[in-house]
Amino acid sequence: MHRASRPYQDEALAAWRAARGRGVVVLPTGAGKTHVACLAIDDRRRSTLVLAPTLDLVRQWYDVLRATFGVPVGVIGGGDYGVEALTVSTYDSAYLHMEHLGNKFGLLVFDECHHLPGPAYALAARAAVAPFRLGLTATPERADGRHSELDELCGPIVYRKDIVDLSGGYLAPYETVRLTVELGPEDRRAHDEARALYRDFLARSGIRMSSPSGWSDFIIRASRSEDGRRAMEAYRRQREIAFAAPAKLDYVGLLLDRHRDDRVLLFTQDNATAYVLARRFLIPIITHETRVRERSEILAGLGRGPEDDGYGAVVTSKVLNEGVDIPEANVAVVVSGSASVREHVQRLGRILRARAGKHALLYELVTANTAETFTSARRRDHSAYR
Amino acid sequence: MLTADLVGARRRGDELRLPPTDEARRARIAALAEALTARARGELGRPRDDVEEALRETAAAFELPGERRLAAAVGKLVRDGLRFEESPAEDAAELRRALFKRAAVARRAAPLDRAVLLETFARERGTTAGALEAALFADRPGAQRLLAVEVPAPVLLAAGFELAEAQAILLRAVKVVAEIEARDAAGYRRLFRTLKFLRLLPVIQRREKRPGYRVEMDGPLSLFQAAGRYGLQLALALPVIAACDSWTIEADVRWGADRRPLRFRLGGAAADGASEPPLPDELAAFVAAFERADTGWRLDRAPAVLDLPGAGLCVPDLAFVRGRDGARVFFELLGFWSREAVFRRIDLVRAGLPHKILFAASKSLRVGEALLDDAQTAALYVFSRVLAVRAVVEHLERLAAS
Numbered sequence: 001m002h003r004a005s006r007p008y009q010d011e012a013l014a015a016w017r018a019a020r021g022r023g024v025v026v027l028p029t030g031a032g033k034t035h036v037a038c039l040a041i042d043d044r045r046r047s048t049l050v051l052a053p054t055l056d057l058v059r060q061w062y063d064v065l066r067a068t069f070g071v072p073v074g075v076i077g078g079g080d081y082g083v084e085a086l087t088v089s090t091y092d093s094a095y096l097h098m099e100h101l102g103n104k105f106g107l108l109v110f111d112e113c114h115h116l117p118g119p120a121y122a123l124a125a126r127a128a129v130a131p132f133r134l135g136l137t138a139t140p141e142r143a144d145g146r147h148s149e150l151d152e153l154c155g156p157i158v159y160r161k162d163i164v165d166l167s168g169g170y171l172a173p174y175e176t177v178r179l180t181v182e183l184g185p186e187d188r189r190a191h192d193e194a195r196a197l198y199r200d201f202l203a204r205s206g207i208r209m210s211s212p213s214g215w216s217d218f219i220i221r222a223s224r225s226e227d228g229r230r231a232m233e234a235y236r237r238q239r240e241i242a243f244a245a246p247a248k249l250d251y252v253g254l255l256l257d258r259h260r261d262d263r264v265l266l267f268t269q270d271n272a273t274a275y276v277l278a279r280r281f282l283i284p285i286i287t288h289e290t291r292v293r294e295r296s297e298i299l300a301g302l303g304r305g306p307e308d309d310g311y312g313a314v315v316t317s318k319v320l321n322e323g324v325d326i327p328e329a330n331v332a333v334v335v336s337g338s339a340s341v342r343e344h345v346q347r348l349g350r351i352l353r354a355r356a357g358k359h360a361l362l363y364e365l366v367t368a369n370t371a372e373t374f375t376s377a378r379r380r381d382h383s384a385y386r
Numbered sequence: 387m388l389t390a391d392l393v394g395a396r397r398r399g400d401e402l403r404l405p406p407t408d409e410a411r412r413a414r415i416a417a418l419a420e421a422l423t424a425r426a427r428g429e430l431g432r433p434r435d436d437v438e439e440a441l442r443e444t445a446a447a448f449e450l451p452g453e454r455r456l457a458a459a460v461g462k463l464v465r466d467g468l469r470f471e472e473s474p475a476e477d478a479a480e481l482r483r484a485l486f487k488r489a490a491v492a493r494r495a496a497p498l499d500r501a502v503l504l505e506t507f508a509r510e511r512g513t514t515a516g517a518l519e520a521a522l523f524a525d526r527p528g529a530q531r532l533l534a535v536e537v538p539a540p541v542l543l544a545a546g547f548e549l550a551e552a553q554a555i556l557l558r559a560v561k562v563v564a565e566i567e568a569r570d571a572a573g574y575r576r577l578f579r580t581l582k583f584l585r586l587l588p589v590i591q592r593r594e595k596r597p598g599y600r601v602e603m604d605g606p607l608s609l610f611q612a613a614g615r616y617g618l619q620l621a622l623a624l625p626v627i628a629a630c631d632s633w634t635i636e637a638d639v640r641w642g643a644d645r646r647p648l649r650f651r652l653g654g655a656a657a658d659g660a661s662e663p664p665l666p667d668e669l670a671a672f673v674a675a676f677e678r679a680d681t682g683w684r685l686d687r688a689p690a691v692l693d694l695p696g697a698g699l700c701v702p703d704l705a706f707v708r709g710r711d712g713a714r715v716f717f718e719l720l721g722f723w724s725r726e727a728v729f730r731r732i733d734l735v736r737a738g739l740p741h742k743i744l745f746a747a748s749k750s751l752r753v754g755e756a757l758l759d760d761a762q763t764a765a766l767y768v769f770s771r772v773l774a775v776r777a778v779v780e781h782l783e784r785l786a787a788s
Contacts, residue, residue, distance in 0.1 A: 096391065100644060216447035222428075223421050223444060229428040236436075257497045271435045271528060279522065282489035282500060284482065289528050294479050306490035313490070 029349025046106030559605025
């Protein structure tokens with residue numbers, strides 16, 4: 001371990017040590033959570049299993065651990081099964097193999113540990129005997145309230161810094177701008193008709209979407225009748241209209257022109273809208289089906305910019321929400337998204353990695369008088385947006 | 387077809403066992419299949435991305451705690467029955483890279499005029515803007531539209547679920563032994579011909595003291611190469627074995643992350659699902675050419691199984707009958723994965739197989755016709771790319787005269 005730590009990283013390690021090596025460290029994206037984990041591994045010097053939610057993150061961890069500790073690093077997942085004293089795995093693979101892995105490690109590091117309270121992953125955490133556990137996340141809170149299970153699975157939150165605590169110092173200073181657009185008369189009519197049909201079905205079926213099981217109830221009821229299938233189709237239609245309202249797309253064009261010298265990330269809720277934007281504005285797109293080689297080329301191109309045979313903007317749906325490092329990006333445009341606070345904070349996090357002179361800007365486009373208005377209000381319920 | 391990671395099998399001592407398939411489990415499988423199939427039907431005409439999202443949503447809504455693997459397995463079987471449009475293969479990634487870089491440079495200089503940029507770019511490439519747009523994401527599977535939902539009825543899918551799990555287990559087999567009994571000769575012939583059609587490597591022997599046959603096959607993990615393809619072929623044989631009136635299989639498998647050696651057993655009475663297999667492609671092409679030619683020989687497509695007690699069995703693909711005197715010569719196309727099948731047949735001939743027979747083997751198996759030079763009733767025809775009618779007829783005439 002040769003890299004100098006930032007003061008809050010040392011504080012986080014001290015807090016985790018004081019909790020006898022069990023607990024969750026909450027730091028914003030770009031604040032160096034990985035380095036805190038390396039400090040913890042160095043501190044305990046026990047065999048360690050790092051769990052991450054995606055293969056991209058597994059690769060990033062592999063590179064960091066190899067470079068930091070200079071020892072062989074095992075990988076489990078994506079067709080690999082190699083166990084070493086330092087091993088990285090996806091949550092999925094660890095779950096499948098935990099009966100063989102559970103007694104092999106003294107320290108577990110749960111990256112993006114808000115995934116951990118799911119039923120399967122929780123089982124994997126319980127099957128492991130590791131006395132030392134470190135959870136890392138920018139956003140521990142879950143909409144289903146199960147973040148309380150983190151205490152048992154990993155330990156309590158022992159240290160927390162939010163975006164507002166580090167902005168302007170260790171993170172780039174930033175600004176968020178919410179822009180409201182109106183639907184045209186035809187889209188408005190189509191949207192309202194579809195929404196009425198969908199809501200009528202909910203009312204007739206006695207489904208309350210505000211209840212925890214509301215969405216599941218709707219899917220189950222919708223699959224059982226022609227009426228239900230029409231309601232599902234109407235639900236989708238009104239959502240699509242709100243996500244990709246023509247006025248919204250016009251606004252994206254204006255923003256791309258305004259920020260022609262910046263590096264812009266466009267986020268959408270669904271792949272369909274992402275492809276609409278890629279076609280209309282002729283910008284590269286990254287989705288789950290983008291091959292690794294093309295994806296690496298696009299991210300490297302965004303880093304270089306148009307002046308050096310690269311790109312000025314990239315559109316993506318959800319795959320860049322977590323973990324991917326793009327220090328050059330300084331403008332984010334949330335064209336559409338879910339109500340998830342975590343997703344919204346993670347998207348903001350993508351443009352906050354500090355660089356000299358960088359000022360980050362996040363735009364959120366919301367279609368007026370649609371479900372998006374409510375969705376937007378819910379996802380902004382975080383200190384970073386106040 | 388299921389993959390091994392979707393199978394909820396458990397180890398008990400040295401055995402690998404599937405969960406008991408009781409009515410309650412079947413009902414859950416049928417309920418999951420019904421929900422997923424109904425949702426898929428509602429997505430007809432939509433792109434694969436939307437269909438996938440819809441199925442994920444539905445699985446999450448319907449699965450009960452502890453059912454994750456089961457729901458994923460049912461989802462896989464439902465997805466196997468979805469037919470999507472095909473995407474043309476274009477070098478779309480290269481096109482995107484060049485076009486988007488050009489657009490990035492253009493936008494930096496001035497607000498982007500999309501139409502002008504596309505026209506210019508298309509002209510430089512000798513195409514039109516419309517064609518360019520069509521080719522831009524032509525490689526994208528997520529955009530393929532759902533054309534048809536051809537999933538078995540939920541109750542049938544549930545009934546066949548155990549067999550589907552067993553098929554996935556066979557993908558991890560080193561050796562498989564099937565004991566089978568069929569109602570009539572046609573049942574055996576159908577099975578043996580299917581095994582041949584799947585290009586497996588069966589050693590077939592009549593059972594002692596009991597009717598029926600013992601069929602021993604290598605598992606994919608016993609091969610050095612092409613194990614994935616071979617495993618798939620082996621798994622496809624299981625429904626045909628299960629169509630016999632009574633059957634058992636016993637497989638030596640390597641299971642789990644540590645590839646632990648375990649024994650897997652399954653058996654039952656006749657299930658539905660077997661049909662007469664077609665001829666392998668090269669043989670079908672040969673038959674078509676043969677029937678067009680005037681050779682003086684005619685074809686019998688359903689020849690008898692040739693059994694040499696104590697030595698083994700031979701399952702000819704065809705028999706040829708000479709028009710002028712009724713002389714009969716059997717014909718079998720050999721091997722694919724290894725030369726082993728050729729040597730097994732030579733052993734059978736030397737053991738005294740009492741029928742005239744012509745074997746055909748591809749040159750890629752590196753065997754020579756001289757292997758059977760000294761045999762009176764059998765010959766080996768080694769072909770390079772296709773089975774030639776003239777060469778086959780020459781061999782037939784020589785055997786008929788011997």
